[in-house]
Amino acid sequence: MRGQLMDQAAVTLESHELSKTYFSTEPPTEVLRGIDLSVRAGEFLVVMGTSGSGKSTLLYSISGMDRPTSGNVTLEGRELTSLGDTEMSKVRLTRMGFVFQQPHFLGNLEVRDNILLPALRAAPKQGREAAISRVDALMERFGITHIRSHGITQVSGGQLQRASICRALAGEPSVLFADEPTGALNSSMTAEVMDAFTDVHRDGTTIVMVTHDPGVAARGERVIYLRDGTVEAAREIGRWEPDTARRREDDLLAWLRDLGF
Numbered sequence: 001m002r003g004q005l006m007d008q009a010a011v012t013l014e015s016h017e018l019s020k021t022y023f024s025t026e027p028p029t030e031v032l033r034g035i036d037l038s039v040r041a042g043e044f045l046v047v048m049g050t051s052g053s054g055k056s057t058l059l060y061s062i063s064g065m066d067r068p069t070s071g072n073v074t075l076e077g078r079e080l081t082s083l084g085d086t087e088m089s090k091v092r093l094t095r096m097g098f099v100f101q102q103p104h105f106l107g108n109l110e111v112r113d114n115i116l117l118p119a120l121r122a123a124p125k126q127g128r129e130a131a132i133s134r135v136d137a138l139m140e141r142f143g144i145t146h147i148r149s150h151g152i153t154q155v156s157g158g159q160l161q162r163a164s165i166c167r168a169l170a171g172e173p174s175v176l177f178a179d180e181p182t183g184a185l186n187s188s189m190t191a192e193v194m195d196a197f198t199d200v201h202r203d204g205t206t207i208v209m210v211t212h213d214p215g216v217a218a219r220g221e222r223v224i225y226l227r228d229g230t231v232e233a234a235r236e237i238g239r240w241e242p243d244t245a246r247r248r249e250d251d252l253l254a255w256l257r258d259l260g261f
């Protein structure tokens with residue numbers, strides 16, 4: 001009983017009967033069909049699945065970027081689906097971080113100012129100096145201090161994605177959402193970006209990441225597999241360590257092959 005209560009308390013993000021239908025198409029496109037999901041605090045959850053199975057839609061629906069058609073989402077005990085747009089934006093800004101396949105940075109600002117901007121908006125009362133020192137510490141940690149004054153066209157894709165991670169973490173979110181964060185990167189940049197994710201996870205940040213790359217997915221702790229808008233299967237794979245990486249990836253690949261991936 002005690003164990004059950006503790007497990008319950010450890011859930012940070014939940015969806016219940018989450019459904020999403022796009023009515024802009026004829027016939028309407030039913031993308032998510034009643035998804036129940038629980039993400040534990042500090043967990044690294046990976047979402048995989050067939051193409052068009054609803055992975056990105058799920059990520060957008062549980063992070064408040066998109067409104068589900070029915071069902072609900074709760075973050076840290078607060079029901080997101082009942083919030084108005086302004087409140088939802090505030091929750092996204094202060095409790096969530098986002099990393100996308102293509103980083104969206106402002107071309108007229110240098111790298112550090114791009115990272116700083118949302119941090120200042122998320123915690124204006126803490127002041128500019130506090131935000132700058134937080135951002136500088138993050139940039140140092142992820143090895144991009146030397147590009148802080150660069151324009152965003154003067155850096156590599158891997159550096160830019162690490163800058164995205166800094167930007168996503170600058171507001172000290174409780175959950176980091178990532179949609180194909182390595183989709184546009186070569187293999188060495190992918191490894192450097194995933195090392196950054198592993199680092200973030202070790203710090204205790206909850207991560208929910210969509211990927212189609214099994215090597216990237218092997219960095220997670222649990223993988224769910226979507227098909228036609230439902231969770232077809234799930235697999236706990238434990239914590240990533242460099243010396244077990246190969247075995248975890250092989251194990252995950254075998255599981256995915258069984259699912260027809």
Ligand SMILES: Nc1ncnc2c1ncn2[C@@H]1O[C@H](COP(=O)(O)OP(=O)(O)OP(=O)(O)O)[C@@H](O)[C@H]1O
Nearest residue numbers: 022024025029031050051052053054055056057058
């Ligand atoms: N705004 C929209 N209007 C109508 N249909 C949409 C919209 N966005 C997504 N869809 C459809 O919803 C389905 C799921 O899309 P989604 O992007 O969530 O899938 P996915 O699993 O992330 O796919 P992929 O792996 O190909 O990126 C697809 O059939 C897609 O065409």
